[in-house]
Amino acid sequence: MLDLMNVDYTTKIPNNVDLASDRQVLKALEGWHPGYIDWWKDMGPDGFQDSLVYLRTAVSVDPKGWAKFDYVKMPEYRWGVLLAPQEADRKVNFGQHMGEPAWQEVPGEYRAMLRRLIVIQGDTEPASVEQQRFLGKTAPSLYDMRNLFQVNVEEGRHLWAMVYLLQKYFGRDGREEADELLRRRSGDADSPRMLGAFNEATPDWLSFFMFTFFTDRDGKMQLESLAQSGFDPLSRTCRFMLTEEAHHMFVGETGVGRTIQRTCEAMIAAGIDDPNDVARVRALGVIDLPTVQKKMNLHYSLSLDLFGSEISTNAANFYNAGLKGRFGETKIDDDHRLTDATYKVAKMVNGEITMVDEPSLTALNMRLRDDYTLDCFKGVERWNKIIEKTGVKFRLELPHTAFHRHIGEFKHTHTTPSGIILDEATWAGQRDNYLPSGADGDFITSLMQPVTEPGAYAGWIAPPKMGIDNKPGEFEYVQIHV
Ligand SMILES: [Fe+2]
Ligand SMILES: [Fe+2]
Secondary structure, three states: OOOOOEOEOOOOOOEOOOHHHOHHHHHHHHHHHHHHHHHHHHHOOOOOOOOEEEEEEEOEOOOOOOEEEEEEEHHHOOOOEOOOOOOOOOEOOOOOOOOOEOEOOOOHHHHHHHHHHHHHHHHHHHHHHHHOOOHHHHOOOHHHHHHHHHHHHHHHHHHHHHHHHHHHHOHHHHHHHHHHHHHOOOOOOOOOOOOHHHHOOOOOHHHHHHHHHHHHHHHHHHHHHHOOOOEHHHHHHHHHHHHHHHHHHHHHHHHHHHHHHHHHHHHHHHOOOOOOOHHHHHHOOOOOHHHHHHHHHHHHHHHHHOOOOOOOHHHHHHHHOOOOOOOOHHHOOOOOOOOOOEEEEEEEEOOEEEEEEEEOOOOHHHHHHHHHHHHHHHHHHHHHHHHHHHOOOOOOOOOOOOOOOOOOOOOOOEEOOOOOEEOHHHHHHHHHHHOOOHHHHHHHHHHOOOOOOOOOOOOOOOOOOOOHHHOOOOOOOEEOOO
């Protein structure tokens, strides 16, 4: 009898879904495996495929002690299929099937919708690995390099998770979609990834930290709402993915936190009171806070686009069908059908940004986005605490949700970060004050000099408070040349 808490490592593909007695799916996954390894070698971290990296590997889905740490060469990482344990008597918890037993097989009428949800989620996972593939070469320390690679192998595993669902539950179409996930490429002109933010460049480490803070957090929100799904295998998959996702956001939050910490300390030491004296701050070899703010403006606005249009019949259909719920669905005190409920949505009305009551069902993207914004806000306040403690007078702020949008209500509107509407010419003149300019990018790039000596850190970032797996400061997280 297979222990579903622990992972079977005797098969080529580690799993806790009893693949050994599911020959057909095992065969499909084994058939997909070589293409995945080819993709990893082509599009995964460039230049470090033979290095030994101190990585965690999931060995159990028990919340206590699910991972073990060891040196691994990335192409030999044990990617696997891990689902959170099945809950007894789980029900569909929202929509028109509320109260029915959760589905263990795909309901025929929702097959296309469900496949689409899984493919969209699946597409983001390899995309971020592709976006980050050159960053190892400019890592500010071995600690950061290891964290990058940890995030990368886990995004690879998230791809495995979605591919398992496609191959097990969607037959031939599922196998075709699984192949397509390895064919599309981030930023490719002919076959790009499906969502905008996943085709943007991640050119430097501040971008990487912003990406893991803002864009992986979109991932968290999407996984949270798919974890509510009435299709139980999807729910169980997403619940386990969320365990890994927490680390990605930790990397982002502490990465930005350490960057601003270092900037503030350098300013104080040099006696610079004015955070807007960009030239003097940059001369210290640290990233000035206004540029950090611009990077935030960029990554937050790109991530907001991932939630889709504020008003969406797709979102309503996914909810009615019981496929994708709200953030924290089962903890919300209402009827979980939303037939008569309304929700406040920001819209353009007569040229002004106005809050309008809309049916809650079609406003579900907006609601999830609001939950996301709140989650981001809390993180930004923790960054502000770091600045405040050093004595530097500066506050980071999330820009207005209408700022720099490409999807939804505000895609044809220009605003300042505080939400004041601008005409085209004013926007064009101000853009570089709100978003990173070419010169900002060049400056950041100039700081991206690799530091590979154990225990050493680039001058623009503070060391972490604690090592990974309680390792001491000089621990060699990556043995680059073995
Ligand atoms: Fe992921
Ligand atoms: Fe992630």
